[in-house]
Amino acid sequence: MTDGRRSPTPPIESWWRDGTVVAVAFALCLLGGALRVDDTVTPPPLTAYFLAAVSSGLLPARHRAPVATVIATTVCGMLVAPMGLLSTPLMVAPTAISAYSLAVRAERRALAALLPAAALLVAVPPFFETDFSWADTSRLATVAATPLVAAVFGRSTRHRQAYLTVMEERARRAEESRDEEARRRVAGERLRIARELHDLVAHQITLANAQATVAAHLFATRPEQARTSLDELVGTTRHALDELRATVGLLRQPEDTPDTSALTEPAPGLSQVPELLSTFHRAGLAVSMHEDGTARPLPPGIGLTAYRIIQEALTNVTKHAATGGAEVRLVWDRDHVTITVTDNGGGARKAQERPPGYGLIGMSERAAAAGGTLVAGARPEGGFRVSARLPVPTAGRTARRTDGATDREGR
Structure with a gap:
């Protein structure tokens, strides 16, 4: 040239x-x-x-x-x-x-x-x-x-x-524009994989740490329950290793467009939140969940964002709050769903003493990518709050978008 x-x-x-x-x-x-x-x-x-x-x-x-x-x-x-x-x-x-x-x-x-x-x-x-x-x-x-x-x-x-x-x-x-667009897409995809790596593996490692702590505490007094915690710890670490191996394998691919189907199929959503909460229950964190308004199905991208925000917020509670309980609340209105995760531990004071970690940054990036907002900070009555407001497409907009996609596929 x-x-x-x-x-x-x-x-x-x-x-x-x-x-x-x-x-x-x-x-x-x-x-x-x-x-x-x-x-x-x-x-x-x-x-x-x-x-x-x-x-x-x-x-x-x-x-x-x-x-x-x-x-x-x-x-x-x-x-x-x-x-x-x-x-x-x-x-x-x-x-x-x-x-x-x-x-x-x-x-x-x-x-x-x-x-x-x-x-x-x-x-x-x-x-x-x-x-x-x-x-x-x-x-x-x-x-x-x-x-x-x-x-x-x-x-x-x-x-x-x-x-x-x-x-x-x-x-x-x-040609330069195509190369720049390709590099931008690759960088964005790598960033998304890195965010998935943090959300998936960090969550599993936090649960493993909590389960090991519970097993050590119960080992002398209630050995059967300690054995149960150790069995759960084995499953958690095995799952974490699988997630780590899959994600690092994607990052090592030489192609410019890595196949991320292993991370996105099937994509978790709000329907998997009860199972997520049960893992925290077994790790010793009592989590309650409340919903206000009429729940509606979310698109896969927004559903995944909501799931990851709840997962990361509860993981931070387990790591930093030094408390045994947390609350997840979903508030549905006509165009948005508000997800709020609160605790009454001492994580708010610790968060003020250190810069924001990758967890809060990742949650903010996810909310912004989905067209929503996220606010995190200390509660006046004590504890920490993470609140995300995500858009919920109405039935009419969803139908029009589906019809448009069908029409494009037909052409």
Whole structure:
């Protein structure tokens, strides 16, 4: 992919190209010098060799000084008739080549130099031809039109080069945009996996710690219950290892779009909250749940967000609150569901003494991604509160969205 600028031509290649152009122009001038008015061909005179050598030798300067080269070659073309040669397009081949180079490199204003040059090529020769007739008009018009036609081709080449440059730049920007979008998507997916890793594994490790604490406490007095806690601890750690292995395996995939189906199918929702609460009960945290309003099914994304917020909030209670109880409350209204998790422990004071952890940050990010809000902080009466307000699509909007998806699939 180029950067829109023409790379400089290597010197050797430039010499060969200029040498070829000069040789071709010299040969054309000599061929034109051999032509006569009666359409016969004779050996070119010495004046033809001289004029061809001078006009062709000026062509290498067309890269550095295109306007001056056009003027110089035009002057040579004006000398064709005074030197006793026939004015033909072949004799003005160097003028046509320099006009082409000028049109490729110069702006439109500089092309005005071609008009007086063409006029001079037309006006001068008749004064030096003794038997000039109107039959020679077409020939002289062709001579005058030769540099103009060359300039038209040069201008077309300039436009084509500009068009190709623009298209290459657009292709480069489109490729960069695709790469940037791909990197952004990969980064977002990795962040989502990292958030899942924290929510899943941290929850299991916290439960394992609580179960181990309960087993150690009951080991001497109630060994049977301690054995039950240890059995639950084994299951919890096994599940945590499975979650960790699956998530780390996703992160190690070399592809840009890792398959996260292991994390999202099936996606937990509010229907799995009672089972979640039972795991905390077995870990020694008494959790009560209350609902106000009419519960409605949530879309999978919002349901997963609600589940993870409850999970993380209760995990924080287990880790930091130093209390044996917590409360989960769901309040349903027309467009939103409010999830509130409260406790009466001492975690609020500890939270004020340290910066927000990944748990609170992850809950806030989840709520914002779902179109909701989350507020967490100490309660005036003591303890800590996490409150999330998530949108609940109405039946009409859900139906329209479903119909739209069906229509797209049909198309």
